[in-house]
Amino acid sequence: MSDTGARLPKYHRIADALRNQIRNGDLQPGDKLPAETAIASTHATSVPTVRQAMSVLRAEGLVESRHGIGTFVRDSHRRQRRSRNRYGEARGRDGLLNNTFRHEITFAGTEPVPAHVADCLNVEQGTPVVVRRRRLYDENEHLAEMGASYLPTDYAKGTYLEEPTVVPKALFRCVEDLTGRTYTHARDQVTARRATESEADAFGLPLGAFVLYLIHTATDENDRVLEVSESIWPADTVMVVDDYPIPAKPTATAGSDL
Template identity: 65%
Template structure:
């Protein structure tokens, strides 16, 4: 038991040391890390312990391994999501809500609503809804987001929204056009969790890496759900930016925050 604790402490020490070198610029983006055997000698430890340290740094998105070439410091640019401004920005231009990426519609049509989506929509689990599934790729054809939109079948069934094609403008504007109702309120629920096996494979992540899973619920002025969407991102590639006014007076009706 003591050996296991000592080994765990050692690989964290190695990860801390390499992380510090990266942040200090001693190992710049694109630079190749020394061989695992060399790192093991420098830290007076074994190669398996070094590999554990490398796994930690890969999960954090700081390094990447290239088969047959070596391990390199990875560029750690994060995409910024400014949730409060997204709709206003999209109303001011043509095209899709997220026009940074290439949209691949991987499926569209009727499906039973899973429990988490049914709960957000206020309907029984298994109720038929129209689902639009999409993958978003950057300009290097690297998968950045796995997403889906769930629409009530009473207005989306039988329309172009049920077809596996990219829509001509932001999805919410299509829904408004079809229904004559306006998106008025949105709620985002963010969850950080370990990637499922298929998600890790799709994103090229090591097992144990985390993703951010966003469930977004949009309603009209009457509180009726127009869309529930979910987006899954590798946690190391995304930053949430939120700007808001701070109340000057006490607000007893404000929702309680745990943290």
């Protein structure tokens, strides 16, 4: 062991050892880790120290704890979100935009719009909008995504969009039917941030874990906003993919890009 490793806190060294077992394939996705008492005995330490090590691995998304059962190696597969293809694919089929998940509408009704969404909707903070909050669950009934859609009241208020039920087809197609307008342009802004306490609790994440936060603004051919939506995922479960053509000639750019 290097001098640097020897100076690390004991729980970090335990986390390093378990992490190496996972990366080397000695512990496979779905494998149950030894009991905390067994790990403590192996490393000549205490159970609280082992629990600190487990917290590190959970924060990295390598393991997950199942209440009353134990701690297991997580599947490292990340779901891919390909924004540019989503609408086109949904126009050619029935069902929801995210049709591989079970949808639950946790709230539908009118609320004052928060500041960060008001900017995208081009309205003042506190303006009433129709809000639809959702949770998406994967095939194992694990919470995969939390989110909400914010819709102008001029077309959404008093409609079935205020009912806390799953809509019969992709929400954007419902909006197009109600307004007679067409979604023609979308803007996605993705940031990484630490999960709030309520988000960490909902996803089963340790405090301090990161989430990906996306805010999506969709407009019609006249640049009028039809919908603003937000999505939140544990950062270790999703990969945002953008495939695009590279221009052969110079193009104008706005702002500062990486």
